[in-house]
Amino acid sequence: MKQQKRKPEQEIIYQIYPKSFQDTNHDGIGDLRGIIDHLDDLRDLGITMIWLCPIYPSPMEDNGYDVADYKAIHPHFGTMEDMDRLIEEAGKRDISLMLDLVLNHTSSRHKWFEKAVQDPGSKEHGYYIFEKGKEEPNNLRSVFGGSVWEKVRGRNEYYFHSFGKGQPDLNWENPALRQEIYQIIEFWKEKGIKAFRMDAINFIKKPEKWRRMEADGPDGRCKCTKVVRNHPGLLDYLHEMNEKCFKSDGIVTVGETAGLPYDQLEEYIGKNGCFTMVFDFRHADLDIRSGDEWFSRAEWKTADLKKRLEVSCSHIQKYGPGTSFLENHDQPRVTTKYLRKDQDDPYGKKMLGMLQMGLRGVPFLFQGQELGMINFERTDVSELEDISSIDQFGRARECGYSAEEALHFVNLRSRDNARVPYPWNEEKYGGFSDADPWLACNEQAQKRRICFENQKNDPDSVLSFYKKLISLRKSSDWSDTLNAGRIRFEEGNEEVIAFTRQKEEKELLVLCSFADHPVKTLCRKGTLILDNYKETDMNVKVDEEGMIILRPFEAMMIETEKRRENDE
Ligand code: GLC
């Protein structure tokens, strides 16, 4: 089948964590063939694009975000032939692929870095950030803990790493390095890749001089994001890469740009922006006070979430398409995060789906979200695999929390929550593999019988509801409104997130209740398009004060009459 040309805002993107999707060769590690085997399931779900987390050769210190070779496939995942087949088979189902490009750093096992360390006179030495000296150039803390500086063995020289010490940062200042990067992108474009997710891309610009920073923790260090994230001058590189690699070929790009100030959005996603879309994480991180310290928990209310979404959407819609996401491979499960004690409530889960699909922005689903997966509760720190979970456990202890408290924070936020094997069925290891998986399954989800097989043919399942939402967005009379309509947040009960989507003469009102009890909220009369409760009157009526009663976690999408222009 010939691939249809879609506009970016018509995509429905599904993120796959290859290591945990499906194992086919009995080694307990997911692989590309496993993805190929499930392409029909993904087509049935209705998605149009797969974002594939890194599949490149890697020592896996950060699960593939430490790339040792950009133009090859990790043997765990299969071969380049498997990759070609995946691209082709997905294409036959009108699904395209988005590759994860990790260009801020390589693995320390990349041949460039090995050469750079061996020979300080080599051209590869200039591909990385080295500083000469007997001491660390400054006191920055890396994202995964400890210093950003690592001493080169046998020399008075340090290399810089924003993330793990096995992830040395590349020196984008160097034009030869930038050429190498553009060639990598060309290599994948020639293979038929039409979309890229740009990992940690707002870290690539470094300051000219390193200076000591005021400490922000008992370790005497200061978090590096204050210095190396969104550093002035960054855009020069991004615009150059766009000109050279993306623009003329209509490549879809999404930048991972945590902390990007809204007043810079135009440069990123405006008419002459460097990317198609960017991720804004402010709503996803509202449960932690400082974004990256998981033990610094924040109290929040539905109204706070609504505010963050409102501010984000209203800025983004001035310029271009946005992204709408609730989960990814770095986030815990949204059920546990947003529904808290009601994490397993089926109405709550469907309500979250309606929220995401109703919001403005290209929807990104993370594997398992469509089943309503919940967080795990690991009982010992040794059960954690993720590099940042282990660091955060240690940092919480350092900051005076008990082991029990530290584990609690880590369970709430661990990136392993998203990375557990996909639960296909109720067999041992959830049908993911017949061998002991690289990361233990989520027992709490297993006990609750959350799996694909149990939901696939059940018209009332969370999965079936996601299918309805996707088809509404993809191929219904409301597609245009949902994909490209303006968003406006509405007044109402403080436990309800309400907004309208409007395009030309059509308007949809979306109501999402976060309350576990009935609540009264403002509404307008109209025709019900979709509701997460079964017995519902299609004719939506309101009382004389314009109010309606929503059942616990009820979510409604209502066709309403378009408000007069001067109301807007
Ligand atoms: C991004 C990725 C994350 C990874 C980090 C370093 O934030 O999403 O998983 O650990 O970059 O590459």
Ligand code: CA
């Ligand atoms: Ca395998």
